[in-house]
Amino acid sequence: MKAAPADQIRLLEVQALDARLGRLDHKRKNLPEHAEIERLSADAAQVRDLLVAARTEESDTAREQVKAEQDVDQVRQRATRDQQRLDSGAVTSPKDLENLQREIASLAKRQGDLEDVVLEVMERREGAQARAAELEQRLAAVQTKVTEAEARRNSTLEEIDAEGFTAAKEREILAGSVPGELLKLYDKLRGQFAGVGAAKLYQKRCEGCRLELNITELNEVRSAPADEVVRCENCRRILVRTPDSGL
Structure with a gap:
């Protein structure tokens, strides 16, 4: 030739x-921001999963608390009715009085047990709420870092693309003379x-x-x-x- x-x-x-x-x-494909964004995105996904779990627990314990409080209220109402019957003097039979007093005592113990359940559920709900709040802050912080890294990456890519466009035009013109x-x-x-x-x-x-x-x-x-x-x-x-x- x-x-x-x-x-x-x-x-x-x-x-x-x-x-x-x-x-x-090569620079475009190997920007450090690519790996940083991938790592941060993985962190965000993990925190997001934990947040979903915390919110689910918060929702479940909220329903559980409502149910437990309803149980307490039902026992309290029944105990109030029994106490009113006892105080009214309408029950005169010694045996019925003994049964009524025994039931009032049993209801009092039941109410105490149920109130302990309510307290335990409330503690779990508050714990879930605290975890959800902390995870929301963590997720927001990670997402901010992702946004910042994406901005740096996009800015660098714009610079690379601009330089590449200029070089490609020069190459096109020069190659045309070969x-x-x-x-x-x-x-x-x-x-x-x-x-x-x-x-x-x-x-x-x-x-x-x-x-x-x-x-x-x-x-x-x-x-x-x-x-x-x-x-x-x-x-x-x-x-x-x-x-x-x-x-």
Whole structure:
């Protein structure tokens, strides 16, 4: 393949822009904020699950408290009615009086037991409420950190995209001045060799594979016409000669 030396030099400029675009893409994908947001989002999900559990417990204990208070009220009302019967003198039979007094005593004990249940349920409800309030604060704090990290990420991505847009336009213009066949070969090689399709021969060393050419290889490059597109014998990339090649 033949290409003017100036065109081969421009190919190196295209390669430099492609390398720049590659670095920008790598930076875009590996921003520290990506991992930070992922970690914070996982933390938020965990806190959110705990919050749902606390709120569920709070709701359950609220219903349990209402039921326990209703039970206390029912026993209290029955005890009040029995006490009124006892105080009214309507019950005159000694046996009935004894049964009534025994029932009043039993109801008093029952009421005490139920009131203890109400207190225990109230304590559990208050504990659930406290946990829910603390978890709401934790969740808000984590979500604030997520928002801040997303803002930093988005700002950096905007900068990267702006730089990438400029580099891509420069690449488009510059690539348009490179002969089509040469550019086609370069793109093919770039796809095969980790994004590097053309490399400078600098001080007898290929900057693509970083290997120094042996004397036979150097003589072949020296003897090649200036417009011939030469390839590195080691990595097969396009090898571009410059005044710094050391030939």
